Amino acid sequence: MAKSISLLWGAGSPPCWRVMIALEEKKLQGYKHKLLSFERSEHKSQEVLEINPRGQLPALKHGDNIVNESCAACLYLENQFKPQGTKLIPDTAAEQALMYQRIEEGLILTEKLNSVIYYEWFVPEEERHDSAVKRNREALATELKLWEGYLQKVAAGSYLAGGFTLADVIVFPNVAYAFRFGLSVEHYPKLAKYYSLLKDRPSIKTSWPPHWLPSSQGYDILRDL
Amino acid sequence: MAKSISLLWGAGSPPCWRVMIALEEKKLQGYKHKLLSFERSEHKSQEVLEINPRGQLPALKHGDNIVNESCAACLYLENQFKPQGTKLIPDTAAEQALMYQRIEEGLILTEKLNSVIYYEWFVPEEERHDSAVKRNREALATELKLWEGYLQKVAAGSYLAGGFTLADVIVFPNVAYAFRFGLSVEHYPKLAKYYSLLKDRPSIKTSWPPHWLPSSQGYDILRDL
Incomplete structure (x- = not known):
């Protein structure tokens, strides 16, 4: 499953980090990822813009589904991989x-x-x-x-x-x-x-x-x- | 159930309106509510601050549970009242x-x-x-x-x-x-x-x-x- 996930990310960005923590907690290690440089404006590259028209990181794909905003991505991952890894939404x-x-x-x-x-x-x-x-x-x-x-x-x-x-x-x-x-x-x-x-x-x-x-x-x- | 919900709101505020639409869709009509005036700074009153320390509207209580941020409140209501009213989170x-x-x-x-x-x-x-x-x-x-x-x-x-x-x-x-x-x-x-x-x-x-x-x-x- 992790193989169908790809993440473009920038180092030290809290929104990127959130998604990476969620991926770890959901035992999705092995996802494809690529570290881009904010300093070199790689977040404005065509590669990012094709996934995230805002030209921001993270840019997350799961199969054909795209979720770039960080809280949205975390909610999506938890809901798609509920039985796997840490349960991130409590019951009560x-x-x-x-x-x-x-x-x-x-x-x-x-x-x-x-x-x-x-x-x-x-x-x-x-x-x-x-x-x-x-x-x-x-x-x-x-x-x-x-x-x-x-x-x-x-x-x-x-x-x-x-x-x-x-x-x-x-x-x-x-x-x-x-x-x-x-x-x-x-x-x-x-x-x-x-x-x-x-x-x-x-x-x-x-x-x-x-x-x-x-x-x-x-x-x-x-x-x- | 609706009786255990109370909403403090201000007119014309998109965040308040979101929560009110969600309450309608989930068939929670009959919830307690009180319209406050932004012009008279009633969102900074003690009544609001006791529920929302940010002094902002909406201020939503469901029983003892408080959810004041608008998207959070909508997500909470859908998850608490899933089988009721409109299904607001799709399956796919x-x-x-x-x-x-x-x-x-x-x-x-x-x-x-x-x-x-x-x-x-x-x-x-x-x-x-x-x-x-x-x-x-x-x-x-x-x-x-x-x-x-x-x-x-x-x-x-x-x-x-x-x-x-x-x-x-x-x-x-x-x-x-x-x-x-x-x-x-x-x-x-x-x-x-x-x-x-x-x-x-x-x-x-x-x-x-x-x-x-x-x-x-x-x-x-x-x-x-």
Whole structure:
């Protein structure tokens, strides 16, 4: 089955990483994949555009079916390969509610992280304002504190929605990204604990962004948040 | 069952409208609901904050379960009330792939519509730039043309992913919103046809934003797009 799956991906991209974790959890190892370079704009290549007209990664095919948006791809994979590997959607209504809620909130977290980390990438020089940078950073801090609160409420050492679910598949790469960009373990102890709980999980370790490995040290843009 | 559901909502908000369409389709009429005013900032009231710490609408409770993000709420409702009302998740892998993909892309469409329609609301006066307005409008036009293309590819008079699915529940309010804000029927004929196909569907007609009814005329901010 894994042979009918192909993934175009970029290293260090949380959306790509989500899909790779889902593929590992569903025991779909052996899928075809190709690492492309954002720096060389390979995500805008014809090869990608034929699968994903947005020119973004991931670009995922399963047979003739295409699912490029990361949460969509994870939901699709779980639903297509339900009996295989980890069960990623829980049974109870309470856990499902929490899982779906956290999945979509994960997209908000991604956006707020990007608005700080990639401000200079998204905003042309003549449109940049210190006031906007400050506001984006405050919004990200508020967002991260919300997640600290969520983790405060769940049982100690727990995942986001009971057992390990699609919510963790989708949100963990954001959390790893935040720490990669310097988020303080002291300021966000629950997120740090969650990071520690998950970082050595086989599906996550195997799919860890390759260029993050040599230098465990990332950047410090989020250091003072 | 409907009695155990309560919804706090705001009129004309696509995220609220999505959840209301899903509730209608799943035959959950009779749920408790309360219309709040964005103008009077009632979405920031204690009543909302107790359910949705983001101070946003919708705020949905089903028993003790809370699901506030709109796609999450629609997915939750379909999964909790599967045998009831319209079946909103199709059976085939091909249709599921398309449905999940379009659902998440619906969130991108929402964001691009908001970045144009609410530019002055989101961006403080001293940070506004004509170049940003122009870029946001171009990005929205590109986005809308992508959806024209999607609708070009599906069978004539069709929904987004085969039969009527969660993709339509989630994307239709965006499309109605675009036309409400003046999108040209001539420039986007496929979107206009899709709008016509769906606007009189009972679940949609019943939940139509009440203040849109008296004046069928909306605004013209998207007229020249």
